[in-house]
Amino acid sequence: MNASLRALALAAALLGPAVVRAAEQPVQAPTPRPTAAALSPRLDAVEQALRGAEENLHSVETQYTQRAEPDDDEALARRYSDGEIHYQLGDWPAASVLFYDLVSDPRFRAHPRYPDALFYLADALLEQRNDIGARMYLRELLALPSSSGHYREALSRYLTVAGRLNYYDGIEEYVARARALSGGQLPPEIAYVHAKWLFRRTDLSPADRIAQARAAFTPLARSPQGPFRFQAAYHLGVLSVQEGDLPAAITRFQQLATPPSAQAAQVAPGKTGPRRSTPTPEEQALRVRELALMSLGRLLYETGRFDEALDHYGQVPRDSESFPDSLYESAWVHVRQGDYQQAKNALDILVLVAPDSQLASEGRILQGNLLQKLRRYDEATDTYTRVIDIFRPAREQVDALLGSHTDPVAYFDKLLVRTDGPLDMRSALTPLALKYATTQREVEDAVRMVEELDSSRRGREEAAAIARRILDALDTRGLESFPELQEANTRADAVDTALAQADAELVRVETLALEGVLTPAERARLAEARAAREALERRFSALPTTLKALEARRERMQRRVDEVDLETHRLDFEVQSLHAIAASVRKWVEDSRPHRRTPPDEEREFLLQLQAEVQTLKDLQAELTAVRARLADERNAVDTTLAGERELRAAYADALRREHALLAAAEPRADADAVATLRRSQAARGRLDGMRGRVTAARAVVRERLERQGRVIREKVVAEQQRLERYEAELAAVSGDARQLMGRVAYDSVRRVRQQFYDLVLKADVGLVDVAFNEKQDKTTAIQTLSMQKDEALRELDAEFQDVLSEVKE
Template structure:
């Protein structure tokens, strides 16, 4: 022992004084003072302040969402009707039609006093969208109601208008007679005018009977000094006189209508509700009638030989009128009739400037060539005829190739108009010039519009079916996000629950500090183990939003991420559509170029099979991408819902806090009076938190109950609509097959007529070129003959002058 001490002393001497100081033990640090209740009070104050904010949020949830009773059926109907009426007044026809359809389709709303108004708004909204069939169906239902007198006049006016558009007049007379009875034997002006127009267009009566009935219907309207339809009625009376052959009476009526607009007083038509977009305003209607009257008057004056007056009336047609090109062309013919060829050419020159692409331009250019021929301006006449030939011959050749390259042109048009890669579109089949002449023919325009409507209905049915499936899927998997109000209540409840858990964590920390002095080593070890276990959960839990601002920031972050993916999906959709268009173009090229190619049939068949496989792959990819984009829409709408696992994180974190509190509760019996002050205050807060947690649980129960109730109502409506869609799908499938065949036949016949029209224009132009050459030859022949005659005359004069000289020579 002594040797050891001696050795240590020697070592210390060798290492020096610093080593000795280092070897001496450091003085023990004084333990940190235990926090008192006064020290911990600010932290408890902060907890209490947070609880007050959470309680205010909870109170808002209870008063705004939970304690407030669901609107009654009458209140729900009134709110939906008010929303629909607002959209109707704003001219938002699709939104208005959806809201009113929801009301009209509800059997419980049929007894409501506003049911006739809802029917009218729905029908009129559909009419504004040019859904004439749907509008007619609801108007007919409205007219059949016994208590619809308030809306009967307007409904009948719309109903007769729709009947004229659809050329379907069944039941019109009965409805008109009912309106006459309701209004004391006289029809309202708007109904009387539409009824008179129907009589004017009837084809089931003899000409004399039709004219007599239409005149009797239009006469009272034309005689009304301030009537809304007096100009239109007077114009129809003039047309009736012209059809009857009474030209002086027709001229007299048209002359009254041809007065300047300033002398005409107009009045807004009564009975119009909401903004109108299809019908013209009274001022526009009066101006349009005057323009038609000027044109008709010019024609009648021309027929009766009053050429100067006719030119004066044609000159009064405004330049911005759609009738202005007609007035120029007809005025040119008046000049031709008078023998004023230069004036006629001047009128045609203006026509070429204002309407170079109209059908009148082609006829006008032929007439221009004839005038130049009469004016002996042969080069210009040849240019005019050549322009017509160069314009129409290539288009006719393309039509001949199109019709000649297919053994069955009708089937060719049927197949192309029935393509699955898009709606029927003649633009991709015909030259633009042919298409313009074909679509101006009414039957072709109506047929193409009919197929477009059918295709639009098919797309609408598919979209509606997809929406129904998505709604049912959302109700099954994400029911809460389908109801924004309930979703908001649940979101706020989650924020309150998270705030309570945060407050509980802070109370555990405060209690741990207060009891630190009385904890045993075993309790300290257990608390440390629980804290180590809680730390990973705490990092995840603290990321959860506790305020509405936090929820909003998270929602925006999630929506930005979804939008980025959706933009990429949109780009891919465009690429797939472009590839499909290329595939369709290749398929059409194969058909159109078959006469010019020498491809073996087997090779062409193999190529078409491969092409069809590629097109089908593109179709499948596009359907898959559409499904993905629909899911992205759902995900974007679902960003306000609780993230998967949030509730589990909160529950796990709260459970770890309970285990720590259990350990701390064991040490409470050893606490002194100062510590008990802190513990009692924390316990009071915890009781308050338990009460708030119970209120949150009750609020969630109410939300679930309302969610089930509202989900059941919506599910029943969606299932009922799905059944209607199934029936509609069968009807559309049956109609679309017949319609495609019909349009194919009409398109083929129309294109043949257009081809014949082009041929006749070319023929007239070719004849004009020949006439120019012949007239030029005749002029040259005449000049030669004149020169020859003049030469002979000069020779005879020379012979006479030199007769004496010749006599002397002979002698």
């Protein structure tokens, strides 16, 4: 007992000061629990947020998930409307793609607008110079029982394409059908195109061709107010020339050469589609008159009626493309008349108005000859020298080009198929030689053919790459491939985020309402769950919850993509510049080989290093191309859910559910004031859960439509890939033959250019020799004349002074 008392006394002595200090501090009252009235504004805010989410969810449902998808007919009609808009705007590539998709769809073949789609597709291909594709679809259109009012236009275009391709099978059947549809007589626009087609045919004998073409043009020319009477009359005149009946041709051209005021030109061009530069009736009449004047001048020159020829040449307007020809030909008329000064005057004007034309070079040679005739030898020498200075360096360059390669045909073939430069001869020829080469018809046709084949190859590669990207997007990026479904899903995510934030606020309100009835253990578990939620809250609060926030995020992401795309564009330009430099270096090495003394081993090592650099550039180019393609995908997918966003939303919702479950266990112990708050919270939560169910249903609809539309697109893409594989095999076969042909045509063209330059330089050299010889002859003649005059004067002096001399002798 005493021991216990001593222990208590000792403890009191030790704890006394602390107990006293504790007793002296004021006692803090517990924080009062918020009342229902205090928490009511927060619940009002939650209900307001739920109303906003309800409006956004209703918008998602009405605009996307609950709206009936268009049926096949409506989808086809929409696609047709889009294609027609692009066609009317003159966007031929886009129009051809849309209409090709339509006409290749078996479901569209029974559609009433199928003939229209065929015509628009063929016309769009025709505008892109795809004659083969246009001919195929025009032929299919012409074979239909009904062409929906496009038969005339389709036949007109088909005849044009047939003339270009020299393809004549089956045309007479189409013409007979058009004649039957028009009551036995072809419409003027069809009749004119058909007559031109007959005029250009190469599969008939000359006599048959002339007879058939004359029979086709004659009715058009005799029509008093016919829209093509002038053009038809001109062709009849040309047929007379081809037949050798020059008087009839002169009579025909004289009728056409009347002044424009006397021609009631009413040329009505047919329908040619949108955005085309069709000549006006007055322009067509003027052009026919210019051609008639030129033809008259030539025929009158041939028949020796020189004054009349000059009169008609002089009527050609100065702004006409035939004006330089009229000057050159009138100069020859003056030469035939012996009026060399007038001939030179005409050539002076020619050199002024068309100094860079091939005609001007021939005119300078003739000009030098005329100056010789006029005995202006210094000017003639200057003229010939100018021609030599222009064409001799170009001829030597062409000679070096042809002589520096053992197989020039292979060289041109290799040059034209390079992938690191333009598909032409600009890198091989001087501008002057290139101008003379490309003005030849067969070279133009060959270059265009190879360019079209190369364009087809690039198009096939691009189409194959697009197909791979589409399939990859369907496999890995799902919603991004369907903007409408992506928009619906993005808006549903925004609603889900808004609901989660409302749920979080309800949890906070419930926590405050139940704070007083929670046990220490419940508080600890609740604090742990709250800490887990708050760790996610900062990231979660940045997610958009409204359409305005979604738009702001879209703009931010778009700006970032644009910045990166701008940088890739700059890098792409630099890589292309380096490609051009490498091509120039290689070209210099090849062309300068005959003039250098570089050891072969050293040159080979340099070319290998250059090839390695070119390969590096190609790798960089491919990488940049891939990056730009990825950026194009990202630009179209700026609304895509950010990486981890859906997982963040799910984790945040789980944390809220854990908190709510802990609070639900304490709800039975709540007092009356807390129960009022909890009832409002439960009512709001019921609305919230219902809206979550609708969000889930909306996402299910989006997924179902995504799978269905993705399956349809996948089937189309796979089918197109199979077509591309077949097309690639056909293109490879045709391209090989075409490139070999192109090398031969280019070689022959360069040889002809070289011969032209040689002839011009030779004529100028001969002209210089003639000048020197004529000048010598003139001086010799002058000396001889002076000598004769001297002798005559001496004889006269002798005779005059004969008497004087005789007297002197005596």
